[in-house]
Amino acid sequence: MGIIxxxxxxxxxxxxxxxxxxxxxxxxxxxxxxxxxxxxxxMDQSVMAYLAEIKEENDRLxxxxxxxxxxxxxxEVEIPFQPQVQQKTVxxxxxxxxxPHPVPVQFALRSYQQTAAATDQRETEPLDDRAKAKLMxxxxxxxxxxxxxxxxxxxxxxxxxxxx
Numbered sequence: 698m699g700i701i702x703x704x705x706x707x708x709x710x711x712x713x714x715x716x717x718x719x720x721x722x723x724x725x726x727x728x729x730x731x732x733x734x735x736x737x738x739x740m741d742q743s744v745m746a747y748l749a750e751i752k753e754e755n756d757r758l759x760x761x762x763x764x765x766x767x768x769x770x771x772x773e774v775e776i777p778f779q780p781q782v783q784q785k786t787v788x789x790x791x792x793x794x795x796x797p798h799p800v801p802v803q804f805a806l807r808s809y810q811q812t813a814a815a816t817d818q819r820e821t822e823p824l825d826d827r828a829k830a831k832l833m834x835x836x837x838x839x840x841x842x843x844x845x846x847x848x849x850x851x852x853x854x855x856x857x858x859x860x861x
Contacts, residue, residue: 829847840858
């Protein structure tokens with residue numbers, strides 16, 4: 698009888714040790730989970746701050762483009778006679794300054810605003826296949842390309858475009 702009580706007592710001590718070890722592992726797991734959640738929140742805040750900074754830069758760019766669009770192009774300035782060597786560098790500088798932008802400012806601004814508006818619209822609402830197909834079609838993609846990207850048949854895409 699004494700041996701059985703001793704064995705039960707030892708088993709009870711072992712079970713308490715196992716329960717304590719399990720409790721420690723669970724608490725470590727919970728602490729790890731809290732740390733990961735904190736890191737995820739910090740990453741979210743960093744990304745949001747970065748996106749806000751980019752949006753501010755884009756707004757400043759639009760404002761600058763609007764301001765520079767109102768300014769007339771370089772005015773021709775008469776340069777007094779200078780020695781021959783300096784005359785060449787001045788005329789080269791004038792040629793560089795008188796070159797028009799490869800892309801007109803108004804065109805670039807309008808294109809940027811359209812792209813920004815389309816991006817904002819895409820981010821605000823999830824698109825179904827019909828909307829995706831219509832958007833790709835408006836972007837100039839062929840029915841074959843749309844079908845491949847959406848994983849649908851060409852006939853189905855044609856019908857979606859026809860009835861949307």
